[in-house]
Amino acid sequence: MLDYLLSVATLVTIYSIVSLALNVRWGWAGLFDFFVYALVAIGAYVYGVVTLPPAPSNQYGDQYILGLHLPFVAGVAIAMVVTSVISLIVGAVALRQLRQLYFGIMTFSSVLIIAVIIMAAPWLFNGIIGLYGVEAPLSQLGLDPTTYALLFLGICLLALTLVYLLLERLFWSPFGLCLRSIRDDEVAAAGFGRNPYSERLKAYVIGGAIAGLAGALLITYLTTWGPGAWSPIETILIFTAIILGGTGNNRGVIIGTVVVFGLIGEGSRYLPILPGFPDAYAALRIIAIAILTIVVLRWRPQGLLPEPHMRDGVRRARRFRWFGKEA
Amino acid sequence: MTVLLHSVGFGLVTAAIVALASVAFSLQFSVTTTPNFAHGDFLTVGAYAALVGQHLTNSLPVAVLSAVVAGSACALILNLGFIQPFLRAGAKRLSIFLVTVSFGLILQNGILLLAGGEPLSYNLTTPSFQNVGPFQWTYLDEGILATALVVLVLLHVTLRYTRFGKAMRAVSDNPSLARASGINTPRIVTVTWALDGAIAGYAGCVLAASLGSMTPTMGYGFLVVIFAAAVIGGLGKPYGTLIGALMIGVAMEVSAAYIDSEFKTSIAFALLIIALLVRPRGVISAEIFNLAE
Numbered sequence: 189m190l191d192y193l194l195s196v197a198t199l200v201t202i203y204s205i206v207s208l209a210l211n212v213r214w215g216w217a218g219l220f221d222f223f224v225y226a227l228v229a230i231g232a233y234v235y236g237v238v239t240l241p242p243a244p245s246n247q248y249g250d251q252y253i254l255g256l257h258l259p260f261v262a263g264v265a266i267a268m269v270v271t272s273v274i275s276l277i278v279g280a281v282a283l284r285q286l287r288q289l290y291f292g293i294m295t296f297s298s299v300l301i302i303a304v305i306i307m308a309a310p311w312l313f314n315g316i317i318g319l320y321g322v323e324a325p326l327s328q329l330g331l332d333p334t335t336y337a338l339l340f341l342g343i344c345l346l347a348l349t350l351v352y353l354l355l356e357r358l359f360w361s362p363f364g365l366c367l368r369s370i371r372d373d374e375v376a377a378a379g380f381g382r383n384p385y386s387e388r389l390k391a392y393v394i395g396g397a398i399a400g401l402a403g404a405l406l407i408t409y410l411t412t413w414g415p416g417a418w419s420p421i422e423t424i425l426i427f428t429a430i431i432l433g434g435t436g437n438n439r440g441v442i443i444g445t446v447v448v449f450g451l452i453g454e455g456s457r458y459l460p461i462l463p464g465f466p467d468a469y470a471a472l473r474i475i476a477i478a479i480l481t482i483v484v485l486r487w488r489p490q491g492l493l494p495e496p497h498m499r500d501g502v503r504r505a506r507r508f509r510w511f512g513k514e515a
Numbered sequence: 516m517t518v519l520l521h522s523v524g525f526g527l528v529t530a531a532i533v534a535l536a537s538v539a540f541s542l543q544f545s546v547t548t549t550p551n552f553a554h555g556d557f558l559t560v561g562a563y564a565a566l567v568g569q570h571l572t573n574s575l576p577v578a579v580l581s582a583v584v585a586g587s588a589c590a591l592i593l594n595l596g597f598i599q600p601f602l603r604a605g606a607k608r609l610s611i612f613l614v615t616v617s618f619g620l621i622l623q624n625g626i627l628l629l630a631g632g633e634p635l636s637y638n639l640t641t642p643s644f645q646n647v648g649p650f651q652w653t654y655l656d657e658g659i660l661a662t663a664l665v666v667l668v669l670l671h672v673t674l675r676y677t678r679f680g681k682a683m684r685a686v687s688d689n690p691s692l693a694r695a696s697g698i699n700t701p702r703i704v705t706v707t708w709a710l711d712g713a714i715a716g717y718a719g720c721v722l723a724a725s726l727g728s729m730t731p732t733m734g735y736g737f738l739v740v741i742f743a744a745a746v747i748g749g750l751g752k753p754y755g756t757l758i759g760a761l762m763i764g765v766a767m768e769v770s771a772a773y774i775d776s777e778f779k780t781s782i783a784f785a786l787l788i789i790a791l792l793v794r795p796r797g798v799i800s801a802e803i804f805n806l807a808e
Binding site: 218220281285286288289290292293294296297298300301304305308421424427431467468470471472474475477478479481482485486489 | 613623
């Protein structure tokens with residue numbers, strides 16, 4: 189039971205990081221972005237190939253690029269750099285001329301293209317089989333599984349805390365304020381001398397780096413990663429988590445993730461099994477989440493914890509002064 | 516040469532299916548200005564409804580009719596039950612995108628719940644190929660081409676030569692002006708949704724018949740092809756979309772004849788991305804393709 193709770197807590201922590209990444213893009217910059225989950229996947233693949241030893245020549249014909257056998261921290265850093273660069277390229281192209289619906293269609297299609305490329309080019313990330321046997325960091329300590337699970341949860345929580353503090357700082361910074369003003373009225377913000385394109389691009393890249401971090405943690409925890417592990421559907425769940433918790437509000441987003449992935453996702457496992465309906469779990473879980481999205485959007489569009497206004501923020505901005513410049 | 520001609524022939528059949536699905540999407544978008552991410556799932560609903568119809572009565576017209584009715588019903592539920600209340604509450608456009616995504620997920624997983632994830636197929640006699648001019652089609656392909664042509668011509672006649680079509684074009688051009696001129700705008704929007712769902716339902720059942728089997732994610736996967744055709748033709752321009760569908764359909768099948776057919780849909784994605792980057796307002800931007808003159 190303790191092992192199970194630890195595993196749920198670890199996954200929810202990692203998904204919270206993904207939600208925070210999408211929140212920068214969707215909540216602050218107002219970008220209808222489906223690409224975030226592809227970045228999580230790319231982060232996971234990149235972490236895999238830089239930390240795994242070179243591809244063995246075994247009877248399964250496993251193959252993948254690099255195989256540098258680097259340590260955990262280097263793997264995470266490289267994964268974040270790669271996803272940032274990919275975000276920069278996709279964002280630079282897509283943000284220049286596409287808005288709202290077109291942006292949504294573009295990112296939606298890009299995810300499917302990435303999936304097709306990974307399947308069709310097995311030399312890249314081992315195609316349909318995917319990567320497996322990723323080493324757990326600090327495994328040389330020789331801890332027993334439960335203690336190790338606790339340690340890994342600690343690492344994930346540390347990552348989440350760092351991301352949260354960084355984003356909370358960014359939220360109250362002039363950059364965060366500028367981003368939200370562009371979201372709410374692009375023309376007015378441009379009139380005050382802001383460049384909507386470059387500010388949005390910055391948000392897009394920040395979101396990409398955080399998604400890469402989440403991807404690296406996810407593959408480390410699961411130890412395997414393949415096309416079956418991710419699908420565009422997951423992005424919708426992340427959207428639901430953000431909307432439920434409070435679009436734009438970092439704390440709300442984490443609460444939303446706990447509810448969507450922890451309570452609904454895990455809770456649906458305890459439903460009685462209906463004979464003759466083998467897919468009932470998965471289907472009911474998605475239906476419940478979809479209904480929840482619609483209900484929240486209809487009756488509480490601001491979510492559980494609404495996005496704070498600047499006037500609420502003076503006190504909080506002071507609290508974050510120790511991070512850098514005077515607020 | 517024969518390979519090329521045959522694949523163009525298959526391309527025309529694919530194009531006919533894509534055209535049905537994407538013209539309906541484009542027409543609905545141009546009149547109601549709400550993009551519908553659940554459109555692909557209307558196709559799935561149509562396919563499964565036709566399967567139920569065939570099982571119950573074993574007659575083809577009933578099967579097709581149940582696809583049309585089911586698709587239409589879904590579209591009406593989405594419009595009256597979800598989109599209109601959201602619009603009345605003054606919801607943001609981005610929220611409405613997500614509502615249609617969620618509605619699509621409910622349909623898709625409802626089908627998964629009731630029918631299971633295993634591929635199902637219609638009870639059709641095994642089609643045999645006939646040579647028609649330079650092309651090679653089965654009776655199924657010929658039926659799909661003929662009915663798609665009939666549906667699209669009927670749609671054209673409705674849009675151009677009837678009072679209702681004129682009202683639709685007026686609403687698409689300028690909703691408030693249309694309302695001021697005494698057009699019952701909400702009614703036109705509702706009927707457009709019903710029409711969209713009906714065509715989508717039919718497109719779903721011919722898609723499933725043409726593919727040979729159906730799964731709950733069939734329409735969802737097809738959505739990108741629909742988007743590609745609609746964006747290449749210019750979103751909200753049904754006539755341009757028709758040409759976009761033709762390009763996509765033929766490009767997909769011709770490429771499948773020469774490179775791995777696994778890349779078939781990626782060809783559609785690639786065309787979509789090129790179109791989005793080069794001409795986001797549509798490759799075919801001539802004024803004659805606009806819905807309103």
